[in-house]
Amino acid sequence: MTAGDDSKRASRTCALVVAVLRFIQLKPKVLNPWLNISGLVALCLASFGMTLLGNFQLTNDEEIHNVGTSLTFGFGTLTCWIQAALTLKVNIKNEGRKVGIPRVILSASVTLCVVLYFILMAQGIHMYAARVQWGLVMCFLSYFGTFAVEFRHYRYEIVCSEYQENFLSFSESLSEASEYQTDQV
Template sequence: MLLVTKMLLMGLEIFPLSLVVLSLLTFITTYIIAVSQKHVTPYLPYISDTGSKSPESCIFGQLLNISTMLAFATMYVRYKLVASMVNIDSTRLHLLNKISLGFGIIAAFGMSVVGNFQESNVLIVHLIGALMVFGVGALYAILQSIISYKMYPEYNGLSICRIRAAISCFSSICFITTFAAAAAAGKNYKNDPLHWQPEMKGFAAHIVSTASEWLLAISFLSFFMTYIKDFRKVEIDIAGRVSVSHLDDCTSDYLNERSPLLR
């Protein structure tokens, strides 16, 4: 109860914190269920392998959908933070910020795709979602690291720049390793991809691939953790403006200087 109360009293840092906690909870829960149901072997399966079959697939998809919304919120707050602090004349930095937000939206949407299109049902769509999460997500981290350096020393310290740069470089290496090792492991493998065994050919490459994927996911969550301190100092106001005096009225009856010339 005390933990819930503390979370309710939090500011915008609740978005990245909730994203990290919920994502880790999702991965651990589905892994335990999948192994206990013998749907996967305990030898470090891919994250999405643990959400491939029912009932764990239901939990995996539902919680990843929630994580997607938390990721959207987190990256939007980061976008607004940079847009609000940086000088209006810094057009290049504002452009980088917008591109980064676009990459972030694609990566977050890919998370939902991965959760809703299991590899055992629609493999090609699942792989596209994985590329969106990990590939475009790595680009998001790289751009945000560049933005952090460009905001130094006026708006943030050097240490956070180095931390984000290190995480983004590590995630990029893990991304390449994950897919390269997966290609090597699956080259001559024709058995059930959910039940790898140590004696199977390509098992070592498979473990390298799955370990890299887990490290990649953890590195992304670590990157979002770097936002928590910054978000404690940010507030976003949402102001409503009603253009009618009665909600059944037509807005065209209330024209003023803010009314658009063309409809």
């Protein structure tokens, strides 16, 4: 296993974490949940495409690698546009435009790169297609960096508790966990 494999695994994991956290963040704020759910599903499918890309190299299994490329770029682009629309619609802490406009610009850049990539690949100009692909990856990474603006307003916790015969609801277990925490302070 190389450092490149670790970075690919980290990017897939980060994409899934961002997908779930963003879904949880927007769930109580959106009126029509279908857009939020479709954003979650699109980013999960893009992450699956990244898994195919990472596990099936172009030289070993070109067909599966190309399916992974299509999933990653196609659903990744869809994710960018969905999240840009959600950002402008929800406007968390009145920062919707401050974050939404760069997301729209980055979404347009991603779309342009995807279209250009597939045009160059269809013409067999692989050297330039590879350069566009790296530009596309940089646009995706920049896009994911914009989530830090909205995530800074939230605190996410994972609560683990001892197994009990009587299952409590999520809110009951959270209040129970907070009671234990105050006793420890």
